[in-house]
Amino acid sequence: MTIVPPTPGEPRRPDGPRDPGDAWVVADDGTRYWGRFGAAGLLAVDARRGILLQHRVAWSHHGDTWGLPGGARHAGESACDAALRESAEEAGVPAGAVAPRLISVLDVGVWTYSTLVADVVQPFEPVISDPESRELAWVPIDLVDTYPLHPGFxxxxxxxxxxxxxxxxxxVDAANVVGSVPDGWWRDRVGATERLFDRLETVTHDGLPAPLFGLPGETWFPEVLVVAEGAARGVADRDGLQVMRAGASGDDAIVAETERLRAAGRPVLVVTADRELRARVQAVGAEVAGVRSVLGAD
Known part of the structure; x- marks a missing residue:
């Protein structure tokens, strides 16, 4: 593998000095890949309009094809951050306009390309903001295959x-998870559940490994449902989290909700160390995980 800087006319940052990541990675067989630290792109999904595609200019790598807005990652930059930054630079995607759902990674050994699949939560019109784009368009999902696509895409x-x-x-089985941390939760169950919410914010931001859900891909950003029971039902709502306040048995509420989600075709991962509950949700098709698998060490 060798690293080769771009030549005049090839991609580079439009607003200042070239970033160290803006270079070609050349494999031993001569194949060139753009991005010293890998590359990332955004697959923005609009429920009404389809997905956002970029028509690449003829002089670019695989020019005159359609693909995703994206580009080289910076040193130390996460795939998610890179995809959002590049799509903002190349297509004017506003901050907060999309919600991450999945990261899929193509790994060729010397280089990786990460695709961030994200749902449009604030509709926007894309804007051509650099010389690499001929056109930006929302393309209905059923018509994507009719376009001359970038080979990688x-x-x-x-x-x-x-x-x-x-x-x-x-x-999340809140009572079980909270009870696993000997921090005085029995004196203040609401406060202990709020601390659990703080830890779950990391999940909503960073996502979870795909194998935990039994799904393909690298990372998934799931919807998070916290089931609270007893005194913990007094916990306040938190943005980015759903709270189910169980009227009686928290375990029964978890099983019933898992059954409903599975019947709708939704993959479900239940976080609990309760052996009986684990067996009950597995019987209806859910994956299960312990606290450390999802939230790390205490």
Whole structure:
């Protein structure tokens, strides 16, 4: 593998000095990949309009094809942050306009390309903001295959398309998780549940490994449902989290909600160390995980 800087006329940052990541990675067989630290792109999904595609200018790598807005990652930059930054630079995607759902990674050994699949939560019109784009367009999902696609996107599109309707849910047994930390939760169950919410914010921001859900891909950003019972039902709502206040048995509420989600085709991961509850939710098709698998060490 060798690293080769771009030549005049090739991609570079439009607003200042070239970033160290703006270079070609050349494999031993001579194949060139853009991005010293890998690359990332955004697959923005609008429920009404389809997905956002970029028509690349003729002089670019695989020019005159359609693909995703994206580009080289910076040193130390996460795939999610890179995809959002690049799509803002290349297509004017506003901050907060999309909500991450999935990261899929193509790894060729010397280089990686990460696709961030994200749902549009604030509709926007894309804007051509650098010389690499001829056109930006919302393309209905059923018509994507009719476009001359960038080879890399063309190869990954069938798999990505199959995941567009997949929406996993993380169901958290709050009483069990809170009870696993000897921090005086028995004196203040509401406060202990709020501390659990703080820890779950990391999940909503960073996502979880795909194997925990039994799904393909690298990382999923699930909807998070916290089931609270007893005194903990007094906990206040928190943005980004759903709270179910169980009227009686928290375990029964978790099983019933898991059954409902599975019947709707939703992948479910239940976080609990309760052996009986684990067996009950597994019987209806859920994955299960312990506290440390999802939230790390205490």
């Amino acid at each position: 063309a190869s990954s599109w069938p798999m990505l398309r199959g995941l567009l309707d997949v929406r996993p849910t993380l169901v």
